[in-house]
Amino acid sequence: MAMLNIRVDEHVRDQLKAMADAKGVSLSEHVRDLLMESVVPVSERDATHGDELAPESMRIIDRQVLSLLHRILGRVLPEGSNDVDGDAADQLKRATILEAGYTREYWLETAGFETELSKRDCDRVSDILQMFRIITFSINHLAKDGVVVDQDLAEDLEFAGFDHNDSLEGHMARYVRFQMEDDRWGELRPQLDRNDRGNSHRLMLDTYLRMLSEYRRIMDGRTRGFRSQDYLLSLDELRRIADAQIHPSNRSEA
Structure with missing residues (x-):
């Protein structure tokens, strides 16, 4: 097995030792695992996976595009349609929300969307x-x-x-x-x-x-x-x- 010598500040060494102790492994093993994680990256646990949170604000261009799409969909939905797209009235309501800038209702745009994996x-x-x-x-x-x-x-x-x-x-x-x-x-x-x-x-x-x-x-x-x-x-x-x-x-x- 190859040897790798590195120099770090003492406080960095102490932090690594504390992390190794918390995991119940040696300092050498902990550092080796960290190096392997650069080849086999650890997963990102910071994001909360689930429904995407509604944006507090949108750019005007995004509001215009989404509003236009809702109005188009509202015009082409079959009469009496009531599937995941709702009906024409639902789509026109969404368009109105975006055009009027009712930010409290923006959650409708992200409902059902998950946080990115x-x-x-x-x-x-x-x-x-x-x-x-x-x-x-x-x-x-x-x-x-x-x-x-x-x-x-x-x-x-x-x-x-x-x-x-x-x-x-x-x-x-x-x-x-x-x-x-x-x-x-x-x-x-x-x-x-x-x-x-x-x-x-x-x-x-x-x-x-x-x-x-x-x-x-x-x-x-x-x-x-x-x-x-x-x-x-x-x-x-x-x-x-x-x-x-x-x-x-x-x-x-x-």
Whole structure:
């Protein structure tokens, strides 16, 4: 393993040590995890995921465009229409709100819109799915070669989805379903079905990030190939990824 020497101010070192102590890991391990997070970025938990808050103000050009769209939609909706677009009167009411600048009613423009799932978090979901795809292919390939992957290990390496009760993980779970609508990640569908259709009922993102960090270490340590088999994992590598699920502070007891 390569060595990296860095110099920091003493107060920075003390802050890092305090953070490491709070996590129950060594200073070296904490700094190494932070470095790995620059390769495998941590998710952004700052945003509150749910309905988008109504804007307190809008630019005049945005109000003009939205008002025009509402008036157009109000003219083309079939008579008696009452679906998600409402009816003509609903659309003309929205246009009036925007034109008159009734900011307290702007919530109508964002009702049903969710907070954005950042590109980093979208990429995180895709990376996690790709890792579990390779894990699944690897287990199947080992079985064909007569290498037994015990049931406990196979179950530990199943994609259990995300916690639907957590705002961020719930948003990620919906993104997983969206990605699977066009038959992507089909090999993972049975795993989601076995895990309450992708509701893990416990927070999983931090666990997946630890697994992903170990998966990246494995992939970074091998020569890039052109065959699909070059990306498959050995039984020992599968165990390493499964072991990464355990928080560092508990590994000595595991």
